[in-house]
Amino acid sequence: MDIVNILREKIHDIVYELVEKKKLIQPLNINNIVVERPKKLHQGDYSTNAAMVLGKMLSLNPKDLGDLIKLKLRDEELIDDISLDGPGFLNIKINPKFWHSLIEEIMSNDNCYGEVSFGNGKKVNLEFVSANPTGPLHLGHVRGAVFGDVLSRLLEFVGFEVTREYYVNDGGAQIGILVRTVYYRYLEKLGEATELPEESYPGDYLIPIAEKLIANYGKKLKNLAEVERDKIIRSFSIGHMMEVIKADLRSLNIQMDNFFSEQAMIESNGIEISLNTLKGKGLIYKGTIDPPKGKTYTDWKVREQLLFKSTNFDDDIDRPIKKSDGSWTYFAPDLAYHADKIKRGFDMVIDILGADHSGYVSRLKAVIKAFSEKPVEFEVKLVQLVKLIKNKKVLKMSKRAGDYILIQDLLKEVSSDVIRFVMLSRNNDVPLDFDIDLMLSKSKDNPVFYVNYAHARIVSVLKRAKELKLWPLDELGDLHKKTLPFLENELALIKKLSEWPNVVRQAARYHEPHRIAFYLNEVASSFHSLYQSSSESIPYRFIVEGSQELCIKRLALAYSTQIVIKNGLSLLGIVPLDEMY
RNA sequence: GGCCCCGUAGCUCAGCUGGAUAGAGCAACUGACUUCUAAUCAGUAGGUCGUACGUUCGAAUCGUACCGGGGUCACCA
Numbered sequence: 163m164d165i166v167n168i169l170r171e172k173i174h175d176i177v178y179e180l181v182e183k184k185k186l187i188q189p190l191n192i193n194n195i196v197v198e199r200p201k202k203l204h205q206g207d208y209s210t211n212a213a214m215v216l217g218k219m220l221s222l223n224p225k226d227l228g229d230l231i232k233l234k235l236r237d238e239e240l241i242d243d244i245s246l247d248g249p250g251f252l253n254i255k256i257n258p259k260f261w262h263s264l265i266e267e268i269m270s271n272d273n274c275y276g277e278v279s280f281g282n283g284k285k286v287n288l289e290f291v292s293a294n295p296t297g298p299l300h301l302g303h304v305r306g307a308v309f310g311d312v313l314s315r316l317l318e319f320v321g322f323e324v325t326r327e328y329y330v331n332d333g334g335a336q337i338g339i340l341v342r343t344v345y346y347r348y349l350e351k352l353g354e355a356t357e358l359p360e361e362s363y364p365g366d367y368l369i370p371i372a373e374k375l376i377a378n379y380g381k382k383l384k385n386l387a388e389v390e391r392d393k394i395i396r397s398f399s400i401g402h403m404m405e406v407i408k409a410d411l412r413s414l415n416i417q418m419d420n421f422f423s424e425q426a427m428i429e430s431n432g433i434e435i436s437l438n439t440l441k442g443k444g445l446i447y448k449g450t451i452d453p454p455k456g457k458t459y460t461d462w463k464v465r466e467q468l469l470f471k472s473t474n475f476d477d478d479i480d481r482p483i484k485k486s487d488g489s490w491t492y493f494a495p496d497l498a499y500h501a502d503k504i505k506r507g508f509d510m511v512i513d514i515l516g517a518d519h520s521g522y523v524s525r526l527k528a529v530i531k532a533f534s535e536k537p538v539e540f541e542v543k544l545v546q547l548v549k550l551i552k553n554k555k556v557l558k559m560s561k562r563a564g565d566y567i568l569i570q571d572l573l574k575e576v577s578s579d580v581i582r583f584v585m586l587s588r589n590n591d592v593p594l595d596f597d598i599d600l601m602l603s604k605s606k607d608n609p610v611f612y613v614n615y616a617h618a619r620i621v622s623v624l625k626r627a628k629e630l631k632l633w634p635l636d637e638l639g640d641l642h643k644k645t646l647p648f649l650e651n652e653l654a655l656i657k658k659l660s661e662w663p664n665v666v667r668q669a670a671r672y673h674e675p676h677r678i679a680f681y682l683n684e685v686a687s688s689f690h691s692l693y694q695s696s697s698e699s700i701p702y703r704f705i706v707e708g709s710q711e712l713c714i715k716r717l718a719l720a721y722s723t724q725i726v727i728k729n730g731l732s733l734l735g736i737v738p739l740d741e742m743y
Numbered sequence: 744g745g746c747c748c749c750g751u752a753g754c755u756c757a758g759c760u761g762g763a764u765a766g767a768g769c770a771a772c773u774g775a776c777u778u779c780u781a782a783u784c785a786g787u788a789g790g791u792c793g794u795a796c797g798u799u800c801g802a803a804u805c806g807u808a809c810c811g812g813g814g815u816c817a818c819c820a
Contacts, residue, residue, distance in 0.1 A: 193760095194760090194761090196759075198759065199759095200763080201763075201764090201765090201766080202763080202764080205763075209763090211761095211762065214761095214762070214800090214801090217800090218761095218799095218800095223800095224800080247763075248762080248763045249762065249763070249800065249801065250762090250800090251762075251763065294820075296820095331820070334819090334820055335819080335820070336819080336820055450817090451817060452817090453816095453817070454744075454745065454746095454816050454817080455744055455745060456744020456745065457744065457745085457816070458744095459817090462817080463817085463818090465817075465818075467817080467818080478745070478746065478816090479816095479817085481817090482817060482818080484818085485817095485818035486818055487818065489818080491817090491818070491820095492819070492820050517747085517748070517813090517814060517815090518814060518815070519814095519815085520746080520747040520748070520814065520815060521746070521747075521814085521815045521816055522815090523746095523747075524746080524747090544747080544748075544814095546748075546749090546813090546814090547813085547814085587756090588755095588756070588757095589756085589757085591747095591748055591749075592748085592749065592756080593748095593749085593813075595755080603782090604782050605782055605783095606768075606769085606782080606783085607768085607769075608782095609768090611782070612782090612783095615780080615782065615783080618780075619779080619780065619783090620779095622779060622780065623779045623780095624779090625779085626779050627779080661759095664759075665759080667759095668759055668760090669759095672759090672760075674759095676757095677757095677759080680756095680757065680758095680767090683767085683768090684767085687767085687768095690783055690784065691783090691784065691785085693779085693780095693783075693784080694775085694781075694783055694784035694785080695784075695785085696775085696784095696785095701776095701778065703778080703779065704779060705779055720779095741780085742780070742782070
């Protein structure tokens with residue numbers, strides 16, 4: 163029995179009934195009505211703002227409505243007591259015998275506990291990582307990658323159908339730099355290079371590609387015409403870089419469903435096709451744009467360019483599609499790519515981008531609006547910068563400077579599980595310090611450690627219980643037949659566990675996977691607190707010799723906690739530890 | 744200058760999308776291991792939620808203006 167959900171439904175029913183009676187004209191926003199744990203213990207087990215939300219909509223006194231709702235709820239067996247407090251909160255005290263049912267609910271649902279379903283099979287396109295195939299991933303990419311991956315898992319968990327997509331920027335000018343640099347490395351390996359080209363990627367990571375080229379082609383490439391040579395190096399290098407990136411993603415336990423190639427789209431005239439659609443809507447024209455106000459340009463040139471009329475869709479200026487030399491701007495293929503997403507019929511499109519792309523958001527929104535016949539939900543999640551810190555010093559990561567820390571090297575020091583958890587230990591739009599020393603510490607400073615430790619403690623207790631033939635439970639009869647009441651600090655943990663479905667719901671609805679990580683910390687804290695507690699100098703034990711009833715009750719609680727931790731970590735793509743290292 | 748994000752305890756951050764007396768962790772101080780793992784726990788202390796108006800029964804949360812920090816702004820992708 164999911165107590166919170168039952169309360170929600172009952173309250174919703176009453177609200178609908180009242181709305182019916184009062185003939186409410188405005189649409190009812192039921193999502194504003196929440197059932198939550200109050201901050202203070204004396205305010206009951208759960209509280210709801212239903213009377214206040216409804217009062218506002220019906221222009222009625224919340225207290226009168228509260229009384230009405232209270233009368234309707236009072237007779238429920240689930241509810242022990244209900245009171246109307248403050249500005250109109252209904253504070254609900256749960257009949258203590260139902261806590262056993264909650265524990266039963268968690269144990270019988272196991273992996274599915276918390277599976278709230280509201281996605282209704284809607285199709286979601288979730289684009290993330292999308293790093294250029296000109297170098298390995300850096301920590302910023304990893305943050306976006308983990309964010310996207312966990313959001314995918316979350317959305318799937320609540321019933322959406324998710325396509326995880328990586329946009330491969332294999333068509334633009336930066337690929338030219340890649341090819342040039344690889345060719346330089348190739349010559350260098352043959353002992354013929356002079357100096358690094360002016361525009362290049364100086365990092366060592368391109369050397370293996372050159373070695374492979376030599377292994378495959380020997381010295382032959384030198385003698386080929388430039389066009390032909392570049393073509394070979396190009397596909398060779400992109401292929402190799404994507405393999406490196408895919409390997410990094412695999413090590414981080416991230417699996418994409420689709421790699422969308424920019425180059426392939428360009429070759430199949432994807433850009434022209436999209437532009438024709440826009441032309442048909444009168445959204446393409448030749449014109450000039452003004453320089454940004456307040457910024458001084460010494461070399462501003464007025465240019466006539468092909469422009470997309472994104473100002474029709476709330477963008478600040480119209481955006482150029484072609485450069486003056488007739489080639490595409492960066493935006494052109496991206497426009498076509500997003501048009502393609504719409505064409506594929508997704509109900510929801512989500513982009514996860516680095517915060518340095520914030521200026522890009524409004525034109526992408528414009529593209530989506532221009533192409534979608536019916537409204538498509540579109541959201542861009544910007545992920546802020548990650549600072550890598552070691553020995554209290556910030557390590558710079560730059561493709562240009564070449565001082566690059568490879569994810570594979572980082573993984574030798576810190577496990578993927580730790581990286582994943584830490585990447586979600588902040589809201590996505592606040593910068594993150596990734597402190598390696600902290601990640602290695604075996605203490606509360608290290609957030610995953612704390613959660614894992616709680617899990618390991620539970621596993622250890624259950625193992626001991628098994629040795630004593632106290633576990634598993636089903637050999638010992640049904641829990642609900644045992645009537646021993648829970649202690650106050652046990653109840654604190656149980657109520658925390660009861661929040662789980664709600665945490666999932668909120669995290670999925672608002673696309674905020676970090677909430678899972680924060681919640682798991684709270685569960686771990688509540689568990690450690692119970693584990694360490696004592697009454698009258700007698701330490702708390704899950705296994706109490708001589709009282710099977712106590713054992714059953716407490717072991718069931720421990721096991722329920724394990725289920726919630728396991729489910730939470732699994733959404734984060736992390737495998738819980740059974741014992742500490 | 745325009746746009747986006749941030750500003751909450753000494754530090755790092757939550758704050759369930761408008762609710763009750765604003766919460767954690769770290770650092771500081773006090774205390775708890777003969778244990779199913781003390782890598783943990785309990786307690787004390789710490790606040791003009793950047794500032795000022797406004798919206799209403801009610802604002803850290805919404806609006807406007809300002810202050811401070813970061814990002815970004817036409818042939819770079």
